Structure formats: structure tokens, C-alpha cells
Amino acid sequence: MIEQYIPIFMVMVFAIIFGLGVIFASKIFGPNRPNKFKLMPYESGKDPVGDARERMSIKYYLVAMLFIIFDIEVIFVYPWGVEFKKLFADFGILAFTPMLVFLIVLELGFLYIYVKGGLKWD
Amino acid sequence: MMLNSSELMQIIPFLVLGTGIVISLLIEMYSSKSDAILPWLTIALLIYVAVHSINEVGSNDLLFGGMLAVGGKSSIFNFLFAVGGALVSLGAIDYIKKYGANFGEFYVLVQSSILGMMFMSGARDILVVFLGLELMSICFYVLVGINRKKINANEASMKYFLLGAFATGFIVYGVALVFGTAQTMRIGEILVNFSSLSGNILFMTGFILLIVGFAFKIAAFPFHMWVPDVYTGSSTAVTGLMSTGGKAAAFSVLLVLLGAVFTQEIENTFMPLFAGLAVLSMLYGSIVAIAQNNLKRMLAYSSISHAGYMLIGLAAGNLESVTGIMFYLVIYVFMNIGAFGIIAIIEGPNDDRVDLNSYAGLHQKNPVLALFMALFMLALAGLPPLAGFFGKYYVFIAAIESDLTWLAIVGVFSSVISVYFYLRVIVYMYFKESEVDFNVNISPTGLMTVVICGLLLIVYGLFPGSLLGLIASVVN
Numbered sequence: 001m002i003e004q005y006i007p008i009f010m011v012m013v014f015a016i017i018f019g020l021g022v023i024f025a026s027k028i029f030g031p032n033r034p035n036k037f038k039l040m041p042y043e044s045g046k047d048p049v050g051d052a053r054e055r056m057s058i059k060y061y062l063v064a065m066l067f068i069i070f071d072i073e074v075i076f077v078y079p080w081g082v083e084f085k086k087l088f089a090d091f092g093i094l095a096f097t098p099m100l101v102f103l104i105v106l107e108l109g110f111l112y113i114y115v116k117g118g119l120k121w122d
Numbered sequence: 123m124m125l126n127s128s129e130l131m132q133i134i135p136f137l138v139l140g141t142g143i144v145i146s147l148l149i150e151m152y153s154s155k156s157d158a159i160l161p162w163l164t165i166a167l168l169i170y171v172a173v174h175s176i177n178e179v180g181s182n183d184l185l186f187g188g189m190l191a192v193g194g195k196s197s198i199f200n201f202l203f204a205v206g207g208a209l210v211s212l213g214a215i216d217y218i219k220k221y222g223a224n225f226g227e228f229y230v231l232v233q234s235s236i237l238g239m240m241f242m243s244g245a246r247d248i249l250v251v252f253l254g255l256e257l258m259s260i261c262f263y264v265l266v267g268i269n270r271k272k273i274n275a276n277e278a279s280m281k282y283f284l285l286g287a288f289a290t291g292f293i294v295y296g297v298a299l300v301f302g303t304a305q306t307m308r309i310g311e312i313l314v315n316f317s318s319l320s321g322n323i324l325f326m327t328g329f330i331l332l333i334v335g336f337a338f339k340i341a342a343f344p345f346h347m348w349v350p351d352v353y354t355g356s357s358t359a360v361t362g363l364m365s366t367g368g369k370a371a372a373f374s375v376l377l378v379l380l381g382a383v384f385t386q387e388i389e390n391t392f393m394p395l396f397a398g399l400a401v402l403s404m405l406y407g408s409i410v411a412i413a414q415n416n417l418k419r420m421l422a423y424s425s426i427s428h429a430g431y432m433l434i435g436l437a438a439g440n441l442e443s444v445t446g447i448m449f450y451l452v453i454y455v456f457m458n459i460g461a462f463g464i465i466a467i468i469e470g471p472n473d474d475r476v477d478l479n480s481y482a483g484l485h486q487k488n489p490v491l492a493l494f495m496a497l498f499m500l501a502l503a504g505l506p507p508l509a510g511f512f513g514k515y516y517v518f519i520a521a522i523e524s525d526l527t528w529l530a531i532v533g534v535f536s537s538v539i540s541v542y543f544y545l546r547v548i549v550y551m552y553f554k555e556s557e558v559d560f561n562v563n564i565s566p567t568g569l570m571t572v573v574i575c576g577l578l579l580i581v582y583g584l585f586p587g588s589l590l591g592l593i594a595s596v597v598n
Contacts, residue, residue: 108144115151 062118069113073106129185132178132192135171135200136240142167143233150226157224164211164229168236172204179596188308189247194596198448199243199374206367206455207236209571213459214359216565217466221357223269231268232363235261239367243374248297248307251375255293255339258371259286262364266356274473278355285338285348293335299328309378316382320391332379333392339372340429341365343402353422354476358469361418362462365425366455373432373451383439390439390524397437397529403430404536411543415477417465420543421458424502427540428454434529435517443520444597449590450513453501453582457510460575461498464491467568481547483556488564492551494576501579503544504537509582516590 041048080087080099087095113119130137146163150156181193211232218224234257241254263286267279297307303325304312312319319325338345353361383390407427414420432450435443468484468491469475485492501510514537518530582589 105144108147112147112151 069110135174139171139237146230156226160226160229161211161215164233165208168204168208172201175200189250190244191246196244200240202370202452202455203236203239203367207232209459210359210363213463213568213571215567217359220471231261231265239371242371246309265360274355278352281348282352289335289338292331296328296331299324313382317388336372336376340369341426342399342429343406346426350419350422354418358462358466362459366458370451384444393437396433400430400433400437401532408536408539418476431514431533434521434533438520438524438526440524441597445594446516446520448593449516453509453513456575456578457498457501460572463571464495478550479557481550482554484551494572496548497576499544499547503541507583509579512586
């Protein structure tokens with residue numbers, strides 16, 4: 001039972017090694033020229049101290065929403081692509097249809113954004 | 123697992139509506155006449171779905187490995203959603219122009235929310251329930267705030283979104299616990315093992331969390347906080363859809379989840395929970411509605427008390443109560459969409475003319491509107507021979523058969539209280555002189571919605587047998 005989870009455990013170990021490794025590698029090999037802004041805690045490019053109720057441009061939200069379209073596309077297309085050989089062997093050309101329908105609907109959403117001017121920055 | 127064509131044939135209403143959404147979006151993008159085409163396309167699609175569903179009532183199939191049910195109860199619910207959506211779209215044609223939300227997206231979102239409701243009522247897998255719920259809710263969040271220049275609507279949309287997300291949190295946690303203990307997402311498999319699972323405290327916790335989450339959506343008492351503000355702040359057409367379709371969709375899921383209680387003669391362990399929710403919702407809704415002067419707010423509180431009457435049926439937990447709840451939900455669609463249709467006609471462009479004073483002397487200004495408003499108010503109050511009476515009657519009868527006579531008595535008591543504020547509207551319309559001077563521009567499509575709803579209420583009030591027989595045949 002517990003053996004099944006060894007790959008997950010390995011992923012966790014590698015994640016920790018990789019995370020720590022990157023931090024220490026940049027400490028060891030990178031140039032060290034600190035200034036006031038570099039030493040500030042990182043908070044998505046905003047001032048970390050002060051009122052949180054700040055007005056933000058609505059365009060950031062738009063970008064975040066647009067990102068979801070491409071994000072979802074990748075999430076679903078990758079596993080399909082990985083398994084495609086097997087799918088093609090089993091179903092032939094029909095293996096394309098579900099993904100085609102999915103992509104058409106998704107790209108229509110993208111087209112909607114484009115036509116409505118969602119990609120115009122100014 | 124590949125789709126086979128016979129399964130696809132059986133979900134044609136879903137496919138038609140889904141394709142319709144995509145086509146509507148294309149029309150909205152590329153046609154300059156979209157605001158003339160889209161409402162009628164929406165109505166045509168929804169009428170097709172309604173007709174197809176009512177024809178499929180006899181069939182009863184589980185598709186896609188037991189994920190989606192077609193025919194039977196879900197057909198009746200799909201009919202209800204589609205008819206409600208079509209009536210709302212018809213009434214909204216002129217209203218949203220006045221309201222400043224004449225976007226093609228309005229109709230696309232109405233169609234999408236109806237598709238979500240159809241998935242909810244057909245779902246026999248908890249994940250599909252969740253998918254439909256989110257499709258419906260997200261469309262509602264947007265529809266409530268569709269005119270972003272109105273501050274009230276923005277407030278309502280934000281409140282609805284935050285509290286809706288909160289309710290979704292309950293549902294997801296419940297799903298996690300139910301899945302963890304039952305080790306399946308299929309509702310059918312859960313219900314088969316319900317009696318053995320119900321001893322498991324984690325399973326029961328998860329199940330009660332699910333019930334709490336859906337109690338948010340049906341606007342039952344301790345989870346009603348969002349209802350008055352959201353129903354008042356959003357556009358009247360959307361309120362009509364939310365208060366009927368959204369409520370019915372949540373009830374359809376509760377009826378499926380409690381299937382073991384209804385069909386397998388298992389003791390209704392949730393009876394005290396539902397009885398408590400029912401009593402509190404009925405009394406709270408009826409009593410607080412008395413103090414309201416804003417008609418939309420009054421109907422919001424009345425919606426809470428109507429949720430209470432329907433919850434009596436869940437507390438009773440027998441097959442008669444399922445029939446009663448479904449009949450009540452169908453009638454409630456016509457009563458509420460009709461009442462909100464009249465409010466939409468009389469409402470001014472800046473959220474004004476929704477208070478009771480605007481209805482004073484409506485009888486002299488427009489006898490037809492006054493007559494229909496009186497009809498809807500009497501039906502909501504549950505006076506015979508209108509259909510609203512039979513909605514309550516069958517639920518109360520079911521409660522008495524389950525030895526819950528006290529609950530039926532509380533229900534009747536609450537109805538008596540509610541008569542006061544429903545009749546007050548009629549008193550204002552017929553026995554008071556008009557104080558505010560305004561001319562009502564009656565939109566022909568809005569009036570059509572009102573007339574259809576009113577006539578159906580009379581027809582189903584005088585001859586409830588056909589609809590009731592259909593529902594009873596499906597439930598048994």
C-alpha cells in the first residue's frame with residue numbers, strides 16, 4: 001500500500017532539493033550588490049508596507065482572466081497529447097474529435113475577447 | 123471510453139442549448155442586429171428544450187457510466203427551468219433596455235445558467251452536480267451585476283459572489299468527506315449503501331455540510347442573509363430567474379441526494395434538521411416581510427418563507443412530498459416570474475417605483491396590470507382556487523401523512539401571517555388614491571409574460587390533475 005506513494009515522496013524530496021539548491025546556488029555564484037529596493041520583501045512588485053485598500057488598474061484582472069483560457073487549454077491538451085499514440089491506435093481519426101470540439105469552444109472564447117477589444121491595452 | 127451516438131441522441135437538449143450558447147455568442151460578436159435576434163433565439167431554444175423534455179418524461183436512463191440521468195424527474199425539472207428561462211427572456215426584452223443592460227451577453231448568460239441548472243437536475247454524480255452548480259452560480263453572479271454603473275447592483279453582485287463562494291466551500295468540504303467515507307462519487311452507489319454509511323460520523327458530517335450548502339442556494343433561514351440585498355439590488359428580470367430557477371435547481375439536487383430517505387423506507391434522520399429549517403424560514407420570512415415597503419424586498423422575504431414551505435416536504439420525506447415539492451416549484455415559477463414581471467413593467471429606469479406607494483391606485487391607471495398583480499399576490503398567499511393553494515396543500519398533506527401535523531399547522535399559521543402583506547399590495551392598488559403621478563409604458567412582451575403566467579396559474583389552479591398526475595407518475 002505505502003509503496004504506491006514512493007513516487008510522490010520522491011517528487012517532494014526533489015522539490016525540496018531543487019528549491020533549496022536554487023536559493024543557495026544564486027547566493028554562492030551570483031554577484032552580491034544589495035540596495036534598498038532589492039532588500040525589500042517581495043510582494044508582487046507592490047510596496048509591502050501600507051494600506052491594502054489601494055486602487056489597481058482593472059487591466060490586471062483582465063490579464064489574469066485571459067491567462068485562465070490558455071492555462072486551461074494547456075492543462076487539458078497536455079495529457080491528451082501524451083496519450084495520443086494510444087488513443088489513435090484505439091479510435092483512429094475519432095481520437096481528434098473530442099479535443100477538436102473542446103478547442104473550438106475555447107478558441108471562440110478567445111475570439112470573443114479579441115472582437116470585444118479585451119486585448120487592447122489602452 | 124468513447125461517446126456512443128445513442129447516448130448523444132439522449133442528451134440532445136443539452137447539446138442544442140450548448141450549441142445555442144456558442145452561436146448566440148457569435149451573433150453577439152458579428153451581427154449589428156444582435157439585440158433583435160438574441161432574445162427570440164433564446165426563447166426558441168428554451169421552448170425547444172421544454173418541449174423535448176416534456177416528451178422525454180417517460181424514459182428513464184443513466185448515461186455516461188451513471189453520471190447523468192435523462193427522463194423522469196430531471197425532465198420535469200428541465201421543463202421548469204426552460205419555461206422559466208423563456209418567460210424571463212420574454213419579459214426582459216424591453217426591461218433591460220430601460221435598465222441600461224441591453225447587452226447580448228445577458229441572453230447568453232441566461233442560456234448558460236439554464237444549462238447549468240439542467241446539469242444539476244440530471245446529475246447522478248457529485249462532481250457533475252458541482253459542475254452544474256458552478257455554471258449556474260457564476261452566470262448569476264455576472265447577471266446580478268450586469269449593469270456595472272449601478273452601485274446597488276454592484277453591491278448585490280459582490281455580496282452574492284462572496285456568500286455564494288462561502289456556500290460552495292461548504293459543499294466542497296461536504297463532497298470531500300462524503301467521497302472519503304463512501305469512496306465513490308456516484309450518488310446511486312452512495313444511496314444503496316446509505317443505511318450502513320449513515321452510522322459513520324464523518325459521512326453524516328459531509329452530508330449535512332452538503333445540505334447546508336444547498337440551503338444557502340434555496341435561501342432557507344439561517345443561510346438567507348444574502349437574499350434581501352441581492353434580490354433588491356439585481357435587475358428584476360434576473361431576480362425572477364434566480365428566485366425560481368436557482369431555487370428549483372438546488373431542490374432538485376436535494377431530492378436526489380435524499381433519494382434513500384424517499385424510496386428505501388430508511389428513517390429520515392434529517393427530519394429534525396429540515397423541520398427546524400422549515401419552521402424558521404417560514405416564520406422569519408413571513409414576519410419580516412410585513413415590515414417591507416419595497417416590493418422587491420418583500421418578495422425576497424416571501425421567497426425565504428416559500429423555501430420554508432418546500433422544506434416541510436423534505437422533512438416529511440415520503441414520495442407524496444416529492445410530488446408536492448415538484449408541483450410547488452413549477453407553480454412557484456409562474457407566480458414569482460409573473461409578480462416580478464409586473465414589477466419590471468412598473469419599475470422606473472433608476473431603480474425607482476418599486477415601493478408600495480407606486481402601486482397606490484394602479485387600478486385606475488391600468489386595470490389589467492392591477493388585476494394580474496392581485497392574481498399573483500393571491501396565488502403567492504396560497505388562496506384557492508389559484509394554483510398556489512395546491513402547491514402548499516400537497517406539501518402539507520405529505521407532512522400530515524408522515525405524522526408531522528404540527529409542522530403543517532406551523533405552515534398554515536405562517537401562510538395566514540403572509541396573507542397580510544400580500545393583501546396589503548391589493549389594498550394599495552384598489553383602495554388608495556395614487557400619490558405619485560407617472561405613466562406606465564407597458565411593454566407588449568412584458569405584458570405577454572405576465573398574461574401567460576397568470577393564465578397558467580388559473581388553469582393549474584382549476585385543473586391541477588394533469589400536471590400533478592404527470593409528476594406523480596414520474597416520482598413513483
